[in-house]
């Protein structure tokens with residue numbers, strides 16, 4: 001069941017030349033975590049603000065929980081939409097302590113509000129003294145307070161703008177996973193914006209990718225990564241290598257050597273083989289399918305990236321395990337266990 005629906009939503013800011021959001025349509029299912037990705041200026045924040053009611057679209061329809069909240073000039077005001085929002089800078093009230101930050105948006109008797117605020121702070125894993133002020137907390141703790149404040153009033157959907165961008169790398173992996181678990185445990189539907197593909201791939205149930213205000217693709221992480229609908233999406237999710245190839249009955253001739261593949265005979269003329277660094281593997285012995293001049297190795301702790309060149313200097317990058325040594329080698333062999341074929345014109 002979808003809880004949020006956008007149909008042909010367009011938004012152009014006053015005095016802007018181009019639309020910030022172009023004819024965007026998609027659904028979010030109940031309980032789902034959707035990541036909204038795209039480079040800076042692609043319209044991610046605008047899309048969240050349109051859903052939250054902080055901006056009004058030029059045209060299109062938005063419905064939430066079966067209720068139309070935007071259609072033409074009509075719209076339900078932001079404060080009546082029951083949308084929870086976590087802003088990039090958390091936007092906590094600096095003059096209120098943690099507990100009062102959460103209580104701020106809650107309705108009910110004094111006792112109910114107090115109980116709900118305490119429950120929610122526990123839910124997000126805050127064991128701090130609730131009389132502390134935001135500036136006395138770490139970035140991770142402030143984020144939990146912001147999350148608690150957004151979810152305490154039981155919103156129909158939670159929107160988070162770049163929730164992980166202010167956290168340092170060490171904390172980020174841990175907090176990202178914890179936040180995912182909190183949201184899942186509470187059964188909340190959420191959309192979070194990120195420009196980090198790692199955040200999106202590891203945390204979201206589905207990912208929507210925007211480019212210049214156009215929705216490029218929306219699907220589960222594996223499909224976006226493995227079956228991108230266009231080169232923009234493919235390249236957004238990491239480096240891809242492209243090499244030219246000539247198909248024969250038995251395989252492909254390339255400038256790095258011959259690849260045996262009976263599927264090759266289905267193709268004619270020049271084609272491109274496209275593969276990600278992790279779709280290849282470097283092998284020690286010669287006599288393997290492909291080889292190249294060793295140009296550079298870069299060590300990343302969890303893996304190494306190896307750049308290899310053909311006789312003309314065309315390079316490919318292959319990912320390999322961090323323990324492999326290339327000392328004294330000027331060439332290396334590799335094979336590809338996966339590649340896509342694209343017609344080259």
Ligand code: ADP
Pocket residue numbers: 013014016020038039040041042043044045046047
């Ligand atoms: P993102 O969050 O993906 O970085 P935004 O939604 O902030 O993208 O911006 C999308 C486009 O709309 C950009 O071209 C940006 O310059 C423009 N834009 C954003 N906010 C405003 C505004 N208040 N007034 C005019 N243009 C804006």
Ligand code: MG
Pocket residue numbers: 044045046
């Ligand atoms: Mg933004």
